[in-house]
Amino acid sequence: MFQSFRHAATWVHTWFGLVLGFVLVVVFFFGSLSVFDREIDRWAIPESRFEPQPMPSFDKVLRPVFDTMQPMKESVDAMRGKVDGPMPERFDTVRSWSAYTTHRDPVLLLWASYEVPGAQDPHDRVWGNRTIDPRSGKVFPDDQLKIGSQFFYPLHYGLTLEWQDLGAWIVGFAGLVMLVALISGVVMHRKLFREYFTFRPTRNIQRSVLDLHNMTGVLALPFHFFFAFTGLLIFAGHYFPVTHTQLEPLHELHEKIEEQQTGLPQDRAGVPAPLASVDAMVAEARRRWTAKGMAGEVGLVSANHVGDVNGYVSVWRAGTDRIANVSDGIHFKASTGEVLYEEPPLTAVGSVGNFLIGLHLQHFRHWLLRWFYVLGGLMGTVCLATGLIFFVEKRKKQHAKAGGQSRRVVDALAVSTITGMLVATMSILVANRLLPEALPSGWPPRGDMERYVFWGGWALAMIHAFVRSAPVAMDRLNPAWHEQCWAVAIMAVAAMLLNWITTGDHLLRTIGAGYWPVAGVDLSLLVTAGLAVLSARRLGRKALAAMPVPRGGTAHA
Amino acid sequence: MRTNAFNRGEHVALAARILLAVLGGYACCWGVVALFAAATFALGAEFHDGETLGSILALLLYPAAFLWAFAARRLWLAGTVLVGSGALMAGTASLIQSVLT
Numbered sequence: 251m252f253q254s255f256r257h258a259a260t261w262v263h264t265w266f267g268l269v270l271g272f273v274l275v276v277v278f279f280f281g282s283l284s285v286f287d288r289e290i291d292r293w294a295i296p297e298s299r300f301e302p303q304p305m306p307s308f309d310k311v312l313r314p315v316f317d318t319m320q321p322m323k324e325s326v327d328a329m330r331g332k333v334d335g336p337m338p339e340r341f342d343t344v345r346s347w348s349a350y351t352t353h354r355d356p357v358l359l360l361w362a363s364y365e366v367p368g369a370q371d372p373h374d375r376v377w378g379n380r381t382i383d384p385r386s387g388k389v390f391p392d393d394q395l396k397i398g399s400q401f402f403y404p405l406h407y408g409l410t411l412e413w414q415d416l417g418a419w420i421v422g423f424a425g426l427v428m429l430v431a432l433i434s435g436v437v438m439h440r441k442l443f444r445e446y447f448t449f450r451p452t453r454n455i456q457r458s459v460l461d462l463h464n465m466t467g468v469l470a471l472p473f474h475f476f477f478a479f480t481g482l483l484i485f486a487g488h489y490f491p492v493t494h495t496q497l498e499p500l501h502e503l504h505e506k507i508e509e510q511q512t513g514l515p516q517d518r519a520g521v522p523a524p525l526a527s528v529d530a531m532v533a534e535a536r537r538r539w540t541a542k543g544m545a546g547e548v549g550l551v552s553a554n555h556v557g558d559v560n561g562y563v564s565v566w567r568a569g570t571d572r573i574a575n576v577s578d579g580i581h582f583k584a585s586t587g588e589v590l591y592e593e594p595p596l597t598a599v600g601s602v603g604n605f606l607i608g609l610h611l612q613h614f615r616h617w618l619l620r621w622f623y624v625l626g627g628l629m630g631t632v633c634l635a636t637g638l639i640f641f642v643e644k645r646k647k648q649h650a651k652a653g654g655q656s657r658r659v660v661d662a663l664a665v666s667t668i669t670g671m672l673v674a675t676m677s678i679l680v681a682n683r684l685l686p687e688a689l690p691s692g693w694p695p696r697g698d699m700e701r702y703v704f705w706g707g708w709a710l711a712m713i714h715a716f717v718r719s720a721p722v723a724m725d726r727l728n729p730a731w732h733e734q735c736w737a738v739a740i741m742a743v744a745a746m747l748l749n750w751i752t753t754g755d756h757l758l759r760t761i762g763a764g765y766w767p768v769a770g771v772d773l774s775l776l777v778t779a780g781l782a783v784l785s786a787r788r789l790g791r792k793a794l795a796a797m798p799v800p801r802g803g804t805a806h807a
Numbered sequence: 808m809r810t811n812a813f814n815r816g817e818h819v820a821l822a823a824r825i826l827l828a829v830l831g832g833y834a835c836c837w838g839v840v841a842l843f844a845a846a847t848f849a850l851g852a853e854f855h856d857g858e859t860l861g862s863i864l865a866l867l868l869y870p871a872a873f874l875w876a877f878a879a880r881r882l883w884l885a886g887t888v889l890v891g892s893g894a895l896m897a898g899t900a901s902l903i904q905s906v907l908t
Contacts, residue, residue, distance in 0.1 A: 251820050258878040423829075429870040479866060486862035490840045493858055496897065497844055500904045504854040599856035603863070 259434035268641055268660070270427040272667045273409070275634045277421055279671060280406040281477070282627030283398070285612065285620055288354040289767035290398030294682050296753045297390070298357045298383075299768060305351055305358075305548040306384040308528035312360065312551075315387055316347045319362045321376035329376055335368045343367070343518070345375055348552035351384075352613045353570045354767075358384040365518075395697030397678060401704075407481070410701075415488070421481075422489050428478040435467055455727075455792065456643040459636045466633035473626035474633070480610035483603070512591040514581055515560035523559035523585040531582040534589065535565040539578060549576040553584060562590055570615045573608035638664045646725050661722045662715040662730070669734035670711030672782070676741035677707030679775075683748035711737075727793040735786035742779035746772045820882065828876035831889035835872055836865035838896030845900035849907060 252258035283290065292299050306312065321341055330337060341364035348361045360382060363375040381390040395401060404410050411417030467474070482489065493501040509516050532548055539546055549568030555561040561584030566576035579593040596604060608614070612623060642661045649657045681703035689696055711734055718730040749772060750756040760769035813821065843861025848854045872889055879885035 251817055251824075252877065255878045259874060262874060262877050426869055426873065429866075430873050433870055434874060482866050483862060486840075486866065487858070490837055490862065490865065492837060492840045492861075492900075493844055493854075496841055497900060497904055499908045500845060500848060501854070503908050504848060508854075597853055597856050599860050600853065603859040606863075 256437055259437040263431050263434040263438055264641070266427045267431045267637055270424040271634050271638050272663060273420055273424040274428055275631055275638070275667050276409065276671060277406055277424060278627050278630040278634060280402045281481075282624050282631065283675075284403040284406045285623045285627065286767075286770065287396075287398030287403045288352075289770055290402065291396040291400075292356070292767040293749065293771040294397040294679075295357075295390070295394050296755070299753075299755070299765065300356045300385075302354055302356050303351070303358070303384045305349065305532075305551060306387075308349075308532065308551060310529075311382070311384060311387040312347075312349055313525075313528070315360060315380060315382055315389065316344075316362060316553075316556075319347075319360070319378050319380055321362070321364055321378040325377045329366055329369070329374065332370050332374060333366060333368045334370060338367060341366070341376060344553075344556035346552050346554045347556060348550065350550045350576075352549065352568065353547075353615050356384075357381050357390065393695035393697050395682075395700050397682060397700065400697075401678070401701065407485070418485060418488060422485060425478045425482045429475065429482075432467070432471060432475050432478070436471075439464060439468075456640065459640045459643060463633055463636035463640055466629040466636070470626050470629040470633070474630050477610060477626070477630075480606045484607050484610060512581070514562055514591055515555065517560065518555045518558040519560040521559040522557055523561060525553065525556060525561065525563075525584050526587040528553065528563055531563050531580075531587050532565055534582070534587075535567075535580045538580060538592070539567055542578070544578070546570070550579075556584070559585060561585060569608065569613055572614060574604040575608055575611060575613045577604075635664070635668045638667070642722070646722065649723075655723055658719045658722045661728055662712075662719040665715035665719075665728055665730045665734065666708070666712035669731060669738060670708050670715060672738045672778075673711040673734055673741070674704050674708035676738055676745060676778075678704035679745040680741055680748060683745065683752050721793075727789065729790075729793050732786045732789035732793060735782045735789060739779040739782035739786060742775045742782065746775045746779075823882060824877050827882065827886050827889065828873045831876060831886055831893075832869050832872040834893035835889045835896075836869050836893070838893035838900075839865040839868060841900035842896040845903040849903050 252261060326337065343365040345363040345365050346361070349358055350361075351358050358381070360380045362378045362380075364378075365372075366374055366376055380392075381394075381396075382388060383390070401410070407418065407421055408415070409417035409420060411420070487493070505516055508514075528551065532551065535548070536545070544567070547568045547570065548565060549570075550566040551564070553561065553563045563582045563584050565580050565582070567578040569575045569577060577593075577596075580589060581591045581593075582588065583590050612620060638660075642657050642664060645657050646661075678700050681700050685696055685699055687696075689699065693699065694702070714734065715728065715730040718733070719728050722728050746757075749768070755765075755768055757769060757772050760766075760772065840858065840861035843864070844854065844857040847857025847860070876885050876889070
């Protein structure tokens, strides 16, 4: 059906690229922002603007908070229908308490999971979380949205579509298509190295858009391939749940053997026992790391089967100076503090897996590489966006002749996805600074309001793009392109100014104090505004230049 | 290639290729993950190592299988190889499991 491999590759690249390109733009853009998710969190929650903190004392700071925790309502609601008998009011059987921190976290996120009496699947848990100031143990309000790590980051890997994990599956399929598009893209363009150096920004839109598509695609090809691949690998167990379906019995056998080898119990014994000093266990873990010549901070600490004689505490070393998120775990008997098991050196395969995943998640310290991630991610975004625009531009002329309207739709979708996504991003930042700290009673939680503004802003941008799309049918530029660029520029500056007005943290102060998380976000907003103005002016000129085409005339610009 | 040049029969063939690329590729990759997990376990290696190794290979194989489903001259051959190998590998994994558990 295709005359050659190259024809097949071209068809796959064009059509799968078009359909999933819209998703991939979102994944790449919010992935780029997620590289600085913690810093965006600082910008969004002014009370959390202080220096990163080490893991605090478990006994004095964490334990009192854990003791008061209960699962979230959402998590309990999700369990309804999966329980025989009534759902309990309180959950007191703790499966695990855990806290994870990195070298970029001032605030600490605590997680607690609880066993559910009468659960049809005994592996099911309900979850709760809480954010604290590790210096004092003060709890941050639950309705504060960490825009970076709790919104942009989940958008990156799951589009925040949680129903049946639909978002994660869509992103997974898009990731596969990204790999396919990269391979088929190379097959399509045999003159790879010439295109590497070709950029004709002054030629017509179609030509310069294609040049930019090829340049950003080829220049960052290894980056794009690596991140699409490792992104899929992180979720491989989710996309291929082999060991929890077909090979479930084998997995259980493995867990039993592992339990015998490590001495770490899978289940509670049902015999109550107290929790000994976790601080003493942490001190012992640090002593052992130092003895191995790798002194370090605690990255992850977790207490399992709390209150039971089978309870154990795991302490993991932070990966600040390693690729892997955490390493060198040491496990202690919860009731006595004796060492049960020390993680052996990783196997070759384990090291490779940790390396690939760790390099994607980048919880280690390397600021230059971190900026390269942003650059690579934005190049990917540009590559995908220009691919979508090229699709429209290439077909606009012939469809204008034939009188088709379908390119109008694709073009309006491209506007919605590209500039609309920026409008939405700016909307949530502006809303974050404009909404009052305490909303009137009866309103949704503040964090939810911010999300609604994000999606509302995006929906408005989409409506605007469709309303303004008529010129596309006549082979002209949709004015929504430059109008939305202006909107982005104005909102970016507004967000920066609002941060100044509402918190007093203007750029001179944050740069002067060397508080880069907030200064960096503000500076990025200004750069975004500058680029948006440049684009708006250029696109505006193009739209005008194409204006005076007489109906039915042949003088296309 | 002019995509609007497809005729009715070719549309059916194209739909079949899309299905084969997505589902056939998935079946084949599932088999790889299952076989690696079960086989490494049987050989006494770390269970999750087999799963990781299988996943890495499967995710590299998937895009290639995907493209092949469109490029293959004979659709039935690509279908047989992808789905057949997937079923064979998954079956072997289940067989290993039934021996071990």
